[in-house]
Amino acid sequence: MISFQNIHKAFDIPVLTGVDLTVETGEMFALFGPSGTGKSVLLKTTLSLIIPDQGDVEVDGLSVYRGPASNLDLIRRKIGYVFQHAALFDSLNVYENVSMGLPEEELAALNTAELSRRVWDALEIVNLEPREILSKLPSELSGGMKKRVGIARAIVGRPEILLWDEPTTGLDPINTAAVERLIQRLSKDLEVTSLLVTHDVEGGLHICDRVAMLHSGTLRFCGTPQEFKDSPDPVVQAFVHRDAAIAALDMAVV
Amino acid sequence: MANLIVAPIVAWFAKVGRAYHITVEHAGALGILVWESLVAVLTLKVSFRDVLRQMHIMGVQSLPIVFVTASLAGIVTSQQGGYQLISSSPRYVLGTLVVQSVVLELGPLLTAVVLVGRIGARITAELGTMVVSEQIDAFKSLGRDPVAILAAPRIIAGIITMPLLVGFADVIGIYAGMLMADLDGGLGKETFFYGARLFWHSWDLFYGFSKSLVFGFVIPVISVHMGLRTRGGAEGVGLQTTQAVMFMILTILIIDALFPPLMLQ
Numbered sequence: 001m002i003s004f005q006n007i008h009k010a011f012d013i014p015v016l017t018g019v020d021l022t023v024e025t026g027e028m029f030a031l032f033g034p035s036g037t038g039k040s041v042l043l044k045t046t047l048s049l050i051i052p053d054q055g056d057v058e059v060d061g062l063s064v065y066r067g068p069a070s071n072l073d074l075i076r077r078k079i080g081y082v083f084q085h086a087a088l089f090d091s092l093n094v095y096e097n098v099s100m101g102l103p104e105e106e107l108a109a110l111n112t113a114e115l116s117r118r119v120w121d122a123l124e125i126v127n128l129e130p131r132e133i134l135s136k137l138p139s140e141l142s143g144g145m146k147k148r149v150g151i152a153r154a155i156v157g158r159p160e161i162l163l164w165d166e167p168t169t170g171l172d173p174i175n176t177a178a179v180e181r182l183i184q185r186l187s188k189d190l191e192v193t194s195l196l197v198t199h200d201v202e203g204g205l206h207i208c209d210r211v212a213m214l215h216s217g218t219l220r221f222c223g224t225p226q227e228f229k230d231s232p233d234p235v236v237q238a239f240v241h242r243d244a245a246i247a248a249l250d251m252a253v254v
Numbered sequence: 255m256a257n258l259i260v261a262p263i264v265a266w267f268a269k270v271g272r273a274y275h276i277t278v279e280h281a282g283a284l285g286i287l288v289w290e291s292l293v294a295v296l297t298l299k300v301s302f303r304d305v306l307r308q309m310h311i312m313g314v315q316s317l318p319i320v321f322v323t324a325s326l327a328g329i330v331t332s333q334q335g336g337y338q339l340i341s342s343s344p345r346y347v348l349g350t351l352v353v354q355s356v357v358l359e360l361g362p363l364l365t366a367v368v369l370v371g372r373i374g375a376r377i378t379a380e381l382g383t384m385v386v387s388e389q390i391d392a393f394k395s396l397g398r399d400p401v402a403i404l405a406a407p408r409i410i411a412g413i414i415t416m417p418l419l420v421g422f423a424d425v426i427g428i429y430a431g432m433l434m435a436d437l438d439g440g441l442g443k444e445t446f447f448y449g450a451r452l453f454w455h456s457w458d459l460f461y462g463f464s465k466s467l468v469f470g471f472v473i474p475v476i477s478v479h480m481g482l483r484t485r486g487g488a489e490g491v492g493l494q495t496t497q498a499v500m501f502m503i504l505t506i507l508i509i510d511a512l513f514p515p516l517m518l519q
């Protein structure tokens with residue numbers, strides 16, 4: 001369970017102004033919102049990558065900002081984070097990048113064969129051909145491949161919670177479907193909690209149990225996909241339709 | 255009316271206040287960085303391989319450029335000294351001059367300046383790029399300590415490598431100066447070293463060594479610190495690198511100026 005409590009964050013201007021949100025264990029939760037509303041900032045407060053000015057985050061009852069420092073280590077171990085721009089380590093090849101997804105002690109305890117197995121499996125799950133890319137550097141990969149290596153790195157440690165920052169942006173329809181299936185499967189089979197930030201409103205509504213919309217610093221909407229579609233709120237409606245329009249545009253361009 | 259007088263004064267105080275604030279903030283962050291690096295070293299979280307890799311980059315790969323700068327420093331000192339000392343002093347004084355200048359000043363200072371350009375700028379740009387491409391966040395999210403992985407190996411490598419490089423620069427500088435004295439004024443090797451030995455204190459070597467140790471510490475600490483504070487995209491990395499170079503050069507020159515009153519009493 002992740003619970004954001006009254007999160008405030010301002011950079012030059014206020015970005016988040018009191019966000020309260022709880023994602024239950026095993027739930028698939030989608031967070032929508034216009035570009036620049038602070039979706040990535042909100043995700044990052046979970047791991048103290050960005051420290052909120054006010055408020056707290058609790059992960060499975062462990063407080064990130066009010067508890068002892070050791071909480072953060074425990075929480076970082078529980079959570080896999082898929083970065084919006086992959087954030088692969090550019091001096092390490094794909095194999096090393098994915099291995100970094102394992103906690104240090106686990107990495108030390110595995111022998112080479114076991115480690116290869118884990119890395120190999122993680123890459124296959126995201127529909128990459130391990131043989132071809134294991135020894136490549138991130139600079140030699142396409143954007144979509146980087147993204148999927150980033151996902152492999154996030155899941156290889158078998159986290160209990162996954163935070164996905166636009167995992168399908170920049171992927172072709174087949175890989176988008178593969179990633180969506182992966183999120184569903186992790187949630188159904190392994191009870192993994194997923195908090196998904198996405199611009200793919202249709203996909204999000206399709207696979208998630210609940211959705212929320214971030215707008216002007218606060219949660220404008222939080223409920224089931226059906227409630228979202230039926231919401232009379234003009235902002236929600238405008239967003240759904242605008243997004244549909246953009247999606248149509250994207251299809252036309254691609 | 256009163257405003258005309260008061261406003262500039264207030265503005266001036268505000269400026270001083272801001273500068274003071276920024277200085278204190280940097281000093282605090284530098285202190286924390288050094289402390290965390292020390293903790294990482296003491297808790298054995300720093301990989302020996304990373305340190306070796308950084309030593310290779312800082313040391314071995316810097317040898318050619320250090321060779322060139324040190325030779326030129328020795329040659330120029332020798333020529334200039336020879337020109338100024340003509341007929342006014344015994345000729346062996348040239349040996350003293352070259353050796354003392356190289357060991358006390360030119361060896362450490364020039365090597366440090368070369369390393370600021372070659373290593374300091376590189377570290378800031380590298381870490382800055384890692385910040386803006388979220389790689390530092392990725393390390394943290396995976397429970398890794400960026401200080402142990404990125405900062406500490408560079409600082410340790412700097413402290414070890416710099417004195418070695420300066421020792422190399424000293425030898426090259428002195429040798430080049432000696433060759434030049436021979437070519438230029440026909441000053442033999444024996445005379446040159448006679449002069450060098452006449453005014454030699456082993457303290458001088460320790461003095462040069464201490465300087466190089468401090469420089470070897472300062473360059474990676476400042477460059478890592480500046481790199482990790484990078485904000486914005488490619489432009490931010492460029493800006494931060496320029497500022498880091500200024501910061502390092504100024505710090506090195508100030509430390510260099512502080513050394514004589516502190517250690518040459």
Ligand SMILES: Nc1ncnc2c1ncn2[C@@H]1O[C@H](COP(=O)(O)OP(=O)(O)OP(=O)(O)O)[C@@H](O)[C@H]1O
Nearest residue numbers: 011012015033034035036037038039040041042084
């Ligand atoms: N490290 C930072 N320093 C300064 N400002 C930041 C930082 N991170 C984010 N911001 C600002 O916070 C706001 C929200 O950014 P964020 O990346 O969370 O948007 P987002 O909702 O994820 O948008 P997108 O859908 O485009 O990814 C933006 O205005 C951004 O400029």
Ligand SMILES: [Mg+2]
Nearest residue numbers: 039040084165
């Ligand atoms: Mg974002």
